[in-house]
Amino acid sequence: MTSSLYQRLGESEGITAIVDDAVDRHAVNPLLAPRFSGKDLAHAKRMGAQFFCMGAGGPQRYEGRDLRTAHAGMNINEQELIATIDDFVAAMQGQGVGTTEINEVVAILYSLKGDVLRV
C-alpha cells in the first residue's frame, strides 16, 4: 500500500524540520521578510507544522486560525505566494525530500491560494 504523504515526509520530525527551515527562509527572503518582521516566528513555526502535519494525513490537530482569518487584511499578492512556495521547495530539497513529494506539496500549497491571496 502506498504510504501517506505524512509518512513519506518523515512524519512529525521531518515536517517540523521542513517548516522550521522554510520560516527561517521567509524571515530573510527580501520578498517576504517585511511580512514576518516583528512576528512570533516560534509560534508561526508551531502552527505551520501542525497545519502541515494534519494536511499531510498525520494525527495532529491544528490549533491555529483558519487560513483566511490568519491572512485577512494582509492583501497578499501572487509574487509573495510564489516566494513562500519557493522557500518550501528549497527547505524540502535541503531535507532530501524526493521530487514526487515536493510536487505534491507544491500542488497542495497552490490549491490553498484562494484563502490567502487578497483576503
Ligand code: HEM
Ligand atoms: C498556501 C500558502 C500559505 C499557507 C498554507 C499559510 C499558512 C499559515 C499558517 C498555518 C499560519 C498560522 C496561523 C495562526 O497562527 O493562527 C500562518 C501565519 C502567517 N502567514 Fe501564512 N500561509 C500561506 C501563505 C502566506 C503568504 C504568501 C504570506 C506572506 C507573504 C504569509 C504570511 C503569514 C504571516 C505574516 C503569518 C503570521 C501572522 C501573525 O502572526 O499574525 N502566509 N500562515
